[in-house]
Each structure stands twice: as structure tokens, then as C-alpha cells.
Amino acid sequence: MKPLGDTLGVLFVQFAGLSLVAFGGANAVIPEIQREAVDVNHWMTAREFAALFAIAQAAPGPNFMISTLVGWKAAGVPGALVATAAMCAPSCLLTFGIVKVWDRYRDAWWRAAIGAGLAPVTVGLVGASAWLLTRAADLQWRLALVTAVTAMVTYFTRLNPLWCLAAAGGLGLAGLLS
Amino acid sequence: MYRVNSKILYCKLNANRVRLRITVADRTSFPMQQAPSTTAEAPRSPADLFLAFLEIGLSGFGGVLPFARRMLVEKRGWLAPDVFNETLALCQTLPGPNVVNLSIVVGSRFAGAWGAAAALAGLVVAPVAIVLVLAALYGRYGAQGRLPGMIVGLGAAAAGLVVATAAKMAVPLIQRRPVSGGPFIAAVFLAVGVLRFPLIWVLLALAPVSIVVAWRVSARRAP
Numbered sequence: 001m002k003p004l005g006d007t008l009g010v011l012f013v014q015f016a017g018l019s020l021v022a023f024g025g026a027n028a029v030i031p032e033i034q035r036e037a038v039d040v041n042h043w044m045t046a047r048e049f050a051a052l053f054a055i056a057q058a059a060p061g062p063n064f065m066i067s068t069l070v071g072w073k074a075a076g077v078p079g080a081l082v083a084t085a086a087m088c089a090p091s092c093l094l095t096f097g098i099v100k101v102w103d104r105y106r107d108a109w110w111r112a113a114i115g116a117g118l119a120p121v122t123v124g125l126v127g128a129s130a131w132l133l134t135r136a137a138d139l140q141w142r143l144a145l146v147t148a149v150t151a152m153v154t155y156f157t158r159l160n161p162l163w164c165l166a167a168a169g170g171l172g173l174a175g176l177l178s
Numbered sequence: 179m180y181r182v183n184s185k186i187l188y189c190k191l192n193a194n195r196v197r198l199r200i201t202v203a204d205r206t207s208f209p210m211q212q213a214p215s216t217t218a219e220a221p222r223s224p225a226d227l228f229l230a231f232l233e234i235g236l237s238g239f240g241g242v243l244p245f246a247r248r249m250l251v252e253k254r255g256w257l258a259p260d261v262f263n264e265t266l267a268l269c270q271t272l273p274g275p276n277v278v279n280l281s282i283v284v285g286s287r288f289a290g291a292w293g294a295a296a297a298l299a300g301l302v303v304a305p306v307a308i309v310l311v312l313a314a315l316y317g318r319y320g321a322q323g324r325l326p327g328m329i330v331g332l333g334a335a336a337a338g339l340v341v342a343t344a345a346k347m348a349v350p351l352i353q354r355r356p357v358s359g360g361p362f363i364a365a366v367f368l369a370v371g372v373l374r375f376p377l378i379w380v381l382l383a384l385a386p387v388s389i390v391v392a393w394r395v396s397a398r399r400a401p
Contacts, residue, residue: 017378018377019273019274020273020274021273021377021378021381022273022274022275023271023272023273024270024276025270025274025275025276026275027340027343029377030340031370031371031374031377032370032376032377035374035376035377039374050330050333050336050337051316051320051329051330051332051333052313052316053333053336053337054329054332054333054335054336055309055312055313055316055329055332056309056336057332057335057336057339058312058332058336059305059308059309059312060235060236060237060242060304060305060308061235061236061242061301061302061304061305061306061308061309062235062242062275062277062278062301062302062305063275064275064278065305065306065309068306068309068310069309069313072310072313073313077310080306080310080313084302084306087274087275088274088275088278088298088302090274091272091273091274091275091278091279092274092278092279092282092294092298094272094273094274095269095272095274095279095282095283096282096286096291096294098272099268099282099283099286099287102268109393110393111271112396113389113390113392113393113396114271114389115267115271116389116392116393116396117385117386117388117389117390117391117392117393118271118385118388118389119351119359119392120351120355120358120359120360120362120363120366120388121362121366121381121384121385121388122347123344123347123348123351123359123363123366124362124363124364124365124366124367124370125366125367125370125377126340126343126344126347127344127348127363127366127367127371128366128367128370128371128372129340129344129371130337130340130341130343130344131367131371131372132371133333133336133337133340134337134338134340134341136333136337137330137333137334137336137337138334138337139330143330143331143333143334144334146331146334146335146338147334147335147337147338147341148338149338150334150335150337150338150339150341150342151338151339151341151342151345152342153342154338154339154342154343155342155345155346161339164335164338164339165332165335165336165339167335168331168332168334168335169328169331169332169335170328170331171331172324172327172328172329172330172331172332173324173325173327173328173331174324174327175324175327176327177327177330177331177334178326178327178330
């Protein structure tokens with residue numbers, strides 16, 4: 001077990017870096033968060049990561065809170081606070097600094113090119129997140145069915161996603177999914 | 179009104195520079211610089227911003243953007259619909275969680291650094307506290323009785339939500355740009371999801387190429 005300070009340092013560096021490359025939001029960096037937390041630092045297994053992601057999704061609020069929970073798992077409440085701050089601070093400072101410049105160059109060619117060029121990269125990253133989370137969560141066919149039904153319902157209807165989470169949680173609580 | 183007047187004054191001083199300033203003002207999505215008819219309301223203080231974003235943070239499950247829109251555009255009337263869309267586009271282009279960026283942009287435009295800090299704090303504080311309580315409960319009771327079953331069920335549904343998000347993002351993009359977008363989606367997916375390469379190398383290798391390709395394609399379409 002490494003000293004707490006070391007773990008906090010690792011968390012800070014890792015999430016501060018991710019903050020600055022999280023184009024398209026937190027879902028885009030889930031593969032990297034999982035790689036660091038599971039494969040590199042061994043803070044948890046892929047299954048535990050899927051469970052923490054489920055908790056982050058089931059809680060109200062922005063979807064960057066998987067970083068809060070990874071910090072919590074790695075180093076308790078201090079870890080959670082460090083990871084949350086590191087995930088927010090760099091991109092916030094960048095955004096704060098860039099707002100005025102950005103408005104001035106609204107029609108610049110490079111702005112449109114950066115936006116259009118990053119779009120497929122972001123989509124690829126979110127697709128990778130979906131793939132990894134599905135692989136970690138779907139341990140048998142009933143769970144795979146839950147994933148498939150949730151994906152279909154969310155894709156084809158405007159139903160609040162909370163209903164799918166509640167139904168899946170209820171089925172699991174009733175012992176029907178294990 | 180005050181701002182408009184000051185601009186007219188400025189006009190008289192330097193006609194040339196003013197033309198520039200007016201174009202900038204017309205194009206900015208800064209609601210306080212727009213015609214008063216577009217958005218009548220504005221937050222009165224950083225505390226106002228804090229409370230609005232507190233409510234946004236607490237109301238959204240699995241992503242809060244729709245709730246942010248409802249609050250800022252419909253309930254408070256701080257942003258006109260098109261201003262909200264533009265601001266969101268900016269927040270989505272910049273790195274970092276989109277709603278967090280939104281809180282910074284809206285907060286700083288209305289009330290500077292303090293406004294940004296207040297909006298961010300309002301958005302983040304309550305959800306982080308709640309998720310930590312849930313995590314503590316999970317740590318303590320997660321292995322008992324039928325709770326593990328509930329958590330794997332939630333995990334499967336949560337994965338399904340991300341699958342749907344990925345599909346919603348991918349389908350229109352591939353339809354619009356099958357040649358300049360599709361291969362990059364596939365390459366990033368393979369490199370990060372299947373081969374598990376470190377994100378930073380994938381981004382450094384593929385993002386610049388994707389940007390150049392997007393730029394060349396749009397240049398060809400609209401010379």
C-alpha cells in the first residue's frame with residue numbers, strides 16, 4: 001500500500017491531464033480512467049469500476065462523477081475531493097480564459113476545422129466507453145439483455161433514463177439478474 | 179440601454195473602430211450586450227447563479243444538459259434559445275465536462291470570476307456530496323443480501339445508456355461525413371477501446387489528422 005500522499009499525487013496528475021483532453025465531456029475519457037484505475041494502478045477490478053460507474057449514473061448531477069468515485073476508491077474522501085478538483089480545475093481555467101477570445105474569432109476557419117475534426121474523435125471515444133462498460137457489466141445474458149433494452153429505449157424514445165436505471169435496479173434487487 | 183448609448187458615443191469618437199466593435203457585439207452571444215428584447219432577465223448576484231446551478235445539478239440524472247437548458251432558457255430567461263445553443267457549442271468544443279464548462283461561461287459572462295466560481299460551486303457541491311454518501315453505503319452494504327444483484331443491474335443499464343449516447347452521436351455524423359468522419363470514429367474506437375492504447379498517444383496521432391481532413395473537406399465544399 002502506497003502512502004496516501006503518493007496516491008493523491010497520482011490522482012491529481014491523472015485527472016488534471018484527463019480534464020484537458022476530455023473533448024466531448026467525461027464519457028470520452030472513461031476508457032482512460034478505467035485503464036489507469038484498473039490496469040495501471042490496480043485500485044479496483046473492471047467489475048468494481050462498472051459498479052462505481054453505475055452509482056455515478058444513478059446519482060443526480062453531471063456525469064464526471066465517476067472521477068469522484070475512482071478517487072474515493074483509491075484514497076477515501078481526500079482522494080474523492082482531489083480527483084474531483086483535478087477533473088474540473090484545468091478545463092475550467094482554460095474555459096474561463098478562452099471565452100472572450102473565442103467570441104471574437106467566432107467565424108475563424110480554424111475554429112470550425114477544430115470542431116469538425118474533433119467530432120469523430122469524440123464519437124470514437126464514447127463508443128470505446130460503451131464497449132468497455134458493456135464488457136465489464138454484462139457478465140451473463142440477462143445483464144446483456146438489460147443493456148440492450150436500455151440502449152434501445154434510450155435511443156428510440158424520449159423516456160427519462162432514470163426509469164431504465166430504476167427498472168434494472170429493481171430487477172436486480174428482486175434477484176432476477178444474478 | 180446604457181451599453182447601447184455608450185456605443186453610440188464611442189461611434190462619434192472613432193467611426194472605423196466602432197464598425198469593428200459593433201460587429202463584435204452583434205456576433206457575441208453575450209446576452210447583456212444584446213438587444214434588451216432578446217433576454218430581459220439577468221442574475222442579480224453570484225448567489226443567484228449559485229442557486230440556479232444548484233438546482234440544475236440536483237435535477238439531472240445521467241447527464242444534466244436538458245435540465246440546464248430548461249433552467250437557463252425557460253425558467254429564468256437568462257439566455258435566449260439561440261444564445262444557449264451557441265454557448266453549448268463552445269462548451270462542447272472545449273475539453274472538460276460540458277455542463278461544468280457551461281457553468282463557467284454563463285457565470286463569468288454575467289458576473290466575472292466570482293460568478294464563474296459561484297455557478298461551478300452550485301453545480302458541483304451537492305452531487306459530489308450525494309455520490310459520496312452513496313459510495314459509502316455501497317462500501318459498507320454493497321456485498322450484503324441482494325444488493326450486489328441490484329448493483330450489477332444498475333451497471334448493465336448504465337452501460338446501455340452510454341451505448342445509446344454513442345449511437346446518437348455516431349449515426350448523424352456518419353450519415354453526414356461517411357468518408358471524413360467514419361474512419362476516424364473506427365480508428366479511435368479500435369485504438370482506445372479494443373487495443374487499449376493510452377489516450378494521449380491516440381489523440382496526438384489521430385486528432386491533428388482528423389482536423390486537417392475536416393478542414394480540407396470543408397474547404398473543397400465551400401471555396
